Amino acid sequence: MTPFAVYVLLFLAVPCVVALGTGFVTGDGRPSLSALTALGEPLVLRAFGSSALVSGITAVVGAVVGAVVCWGLTALRPDGLVRSLVDSAASVLAQFGGVMLAFAFTATIGIQGVVTQLLLTRLGVDVFAGGVWFYQVPGLLLPYVYFQVPLMVITFMPAVTGLKPQWQEAVATLGGTRREHLLRVVVPVLAPAFVGSVLLLFANAFSSYATAAALISQGAQIVPLQIRAALVSETVLGRENVAGVLALGMVVVMVVLMTLYSLLQRRTERWQR
Template identity: 85%
Template sequence: MVTTLAETVPQASVTPDGAVPTRARRRPAAWWGLTPFVLYVLAFLVLPCLLALGTGLVDGDGRPTLSNLTALGDPVVLRTFASSFLVSGVTAVGGAVVGAVVCWGLTALRPDGLVRSLVDGAASVLAQFGGVMLAFAFTATIGIQGVVTQLLLTRAGVDIFAGGAWIYEVPGLLLPYLYFQVPLMVITFMPAVTGLKPQWQEAVATLGGTSRQHLLRVVVPVLAPAFTGSLLLLFANAFSSYATAAALISQGSQIVPLQIRAALVSETVLGRENVAGVLALGMVLVMVVLMVGYSLLQRRTDRWTR
């Protein structure tokens, strides 16, 4: 028996003459709920971004020019981007690995249990704990006069700053960044882990497979897109972080956000004006690539976790 198209579509979707609409009608009133959000994004995200980028394409007199773009090839700026990539890459990989292990361990707990609820709540709070507060916490703990630093020095004779005040340089950003990268990974990666279906493990066991085969041939391929997407998100989060680095590193501009700050404060960088907009353009390009990659991987993940 042949099934017609009209029989496969709900009756409410079929017009009185039996035709099937090619596109569902959407009520215009339903879109009005997005108006406040759209206005907010335009006012506080799109417009400032366009203004910041526009300053990199004009000279001191406001005339259009591309000469500022040559700042992206300056060795100082390239070293700054390299430092940002290094910090972002190390903390993203470290945070992703540790966070993935935490997520996998949480699957052994009851979803509505006390420990699981505490971990979920702590991850949500600590992922947003940054800026000056985080810099102060690390300075008071492992700074030159920090509590842990002095205890190690007086009780064990260990001077963690024997080689220099590394906490106030680029290496000192690794620990504070990991502090909020790990909980962020837990938040973003946990839905994919909980989306693993028990039926898949049962199917592997029915076919004679082992737990190791289930892990390598089912779990890893399914979670790989989600893990990579979360890794990109962590990289973008570290790459764009400013407040913690600004509070810890008071001298020099060793990462891109601090280089932009220096350009805005001094109004000139490397003898050229409006370089802050050029640096912002470089950051935006990096962020666009990361977010596009994250979006594509997230779509692939949704196929398995629905």
């Protein structure tokens, strides 16, 4: 454990403490809480609201679609070819993000994307007639859902496979129907795992930066882009310490989400033993 502990200390703990600590000092290094007032600024509040909206929508959509995929996979052999391909694809696609994902979607449904031009030239449908939505916050929904669904498959599949056939047999023995088995056994058992997965997907989208940074080059409409603007802005100077305050706000959100996720996981593990 020693090499891993050193790695966590040097590349995770120390950078995190340094980043958060910058929010509690002035530009000349004196302790101060003045930067904390940035959390009440309208622009920052809107950024947190936009991040929460994008994270919430993509988490729910990704969770529902991913849960349907997991339920369908239960009909396949665990060691079968299709099941192995889906598991492998989910593992790969869940990590496919950043600039590569932004480029893929830009080339597909951007202003000059293949699908966009096909719809315009063949059907006369201009998907950008109402504005350049793809390069704003609404344009993040599709790319985020793209990696949320496979992440849901990875996190929710163990709970689905943990359902025991004996439970259905017991319900049938007691005169219950499939509907009663679904409502009184499957849903209560899977509910904590499902909600926990939604929280994990929310946290995943809330902390995503690279895809949004590649798609939205102008403005800072979500919190990670606000942090970037505070660090590298050439028009608004002297806000470097605000980045630490914004990071603190994100850490608080993540701690709350991960605490709830941990509690739900403990409840889920009771049924998987």
